[in-house]
Amino acid sequence: MEKLRLLNGQLLDLTMQRLCHQLAEKHEDFAHSVLVGMQPRGRYFADRIKARLDRITGINVPIGYLDITFYRDDFRRRNAPLQASETLLPFDVEEKHVVLIDDVLFTGRTIRAALSALGEYGRPASVELLVLIDRLYSRDLPIQPDYTGRTVNSILSQRVVVEWTEQGAAEDAIWLVTK
Amino acid sequence: MAALSVNHLLGIKGLTTEDIELIFNTADKFKEVLNRPIRKVPSLRDITIANIFFENSTRTRLSFELAEKRxxxxxxxxxxxxxSVKKGETLLDTVNNILAMKVEMIVMRHASPGAPHFLSRHINAAIVNAGDGTHEHPTQALLDAYSIREKLGSVGGKKIAIIGDISHSRVALSNIFCLQKLGAEVMVCGPATLIPKHMASLGVKVVHDTRQALEWCDVANVLRIQLERQQGKNFPSLREYARYYGINGSLLQQVGRPITIMHPGPINRGIELTSDVADSAQSIILDQVENGVAIRMAVLYLLAQKIKVYGTVGKAA
Known part of the structure; x- marks a missing residue:
C-alpha cells in the first residue's frame, strides 16, 4: 500500500483560508445563508470552515449537519450495512442560500442524495457545494463543486483519506492511498 | 456491526443486546425524521409490505402502516x-397467495403462539411478529424499553414492575426478555390467578401486592385486563380487581416517589388506571405511541436492509 500526502497542515490552512474568503465574498453577512456539513465525515471540515468564517466575518455563521443515509440510492444493493448519523438543522432552509460542505467529492451520489434530503426541510433559494478534495474523472452524475480546495487526478481503485485532529489523528493530513 | 443478527423479528428472545441497541439507535434517527416538515424518507420505495392481521388491532396496525408509509x-x-380465512383456507395458503403478488415483507398478528415462526420456516419473505397469541409482541417491548430509555436516560439498572394480567399477556413476556437483555430488574405483580406458575424461572420477582410493587419500582408498566381472553373466573369482579390492583393518584402519593407510568393501551379507565394517573405528568403513555412509529420504522428498515435487490432473505452482509 502506497500513501501520498496531498495536503499537509500548513497548506490545508492556506486552502481553508482561501475557501472562507471566497464564501465571505459571495455571501457577505450570511443574513440569508447557512452552512450544512455532510455527515459523517464532512462534519469536521464544515466545523473548521465555520470557525474560520466566524473570525473573518465577525458573526456567528449558522451551521447544520445533514445525514443522507435514508436517501442513498444503494440501499439493499451493497453488502456493507449502512448506519445513519444525526441530522441537526437548527434553522429553516426555506428561501435560504445553502452551502453544502463535504470533504471529498467522488461519484456525486452523496450530493444527489443530499439534494433530496435537503428538499424535505423546505425549498432553499439556492444550493452550492464546497468540497475540500474534488476527484476528477470519477463522477457518475452531473454534479460539480462551486468551491474547491484541491482537484486530484486519481483512479477508481485509489482512495482519498482525510484525517483531522478532532478524530484523533496526530495532525491534519490528506492522503491519496493506492492499494 | 450495524446489521441485525436475524432475518425476521419473531420475538425478543431471538435478539441479541446489540440488535436491540442497533434498533434503538436507528429509531433515534427516525424520530428526527418524524419531526420534520416532510415526515418521509424514500428508503423502502421498492419494497411491498403486507399487514396480515388475523386478530383485531387498531393501534398496532395503524402504527405499522404509518411506519411503512413513512x-x-x-x-x-x-x-x-x-x-377467505372464514372460508377455510390454511394459513400457509393465505400467505402464499399474498406472496404470489410479489410481497417482500409480512407483518402478522395471529392468535396462535408460534404462527410467525412457522411461516418463517416455509416462506421466502421477512416476517415481523405483531403479536402471536399470548406468546410475544416484540415491537411493543422494544418501544416500551425505548420509552424508558428516553425518559430515564437508560434501561440498565432500572427497576420495572409489570402489573396486571401477566398470563394472558404477550406484552409481559416480550417486555421481560427485552428489559432483562438491557440489564433491568423486572418484577411482575397481579392476582395469583393471572400470573403463570413458573414465572420466577425467568428470573423475575413475583409479588401480589400493588403497593409493594410500586414501592420497589422506578417504572410501572400497567397492563390491560384482557376481558376478551378471560376464560372462567380469574378474579371475582372488575370492581374488586380495580380496588386491589388498580393504580390511582392517592396510592402513588402514598409511595411518595415519582414513578413513571406506562400502559400499552387501550386503557380500561377506572380499572387498571384511574384517569388522574393516566393523564398525569408521570405518565408516558402517549410517548409510547409516538415512539412506536419510530421503533417500527427502525425494525422494518433494518430487516429490509437484509433483503438484497437480486437476492433472497438471508443473503445478508
Missing part, C-alpha cells in the same frame, strides 16, 4: 374478518 413502502392490508 419509509415509502407500498402497503397492502388484510384482516381475517373480511377474508
Amino acid at each position: 419509509l415509502s413502502a407500498d402497503v397492502i392490508n388484510f384482516s381475517a374478518s373480511s377474508s
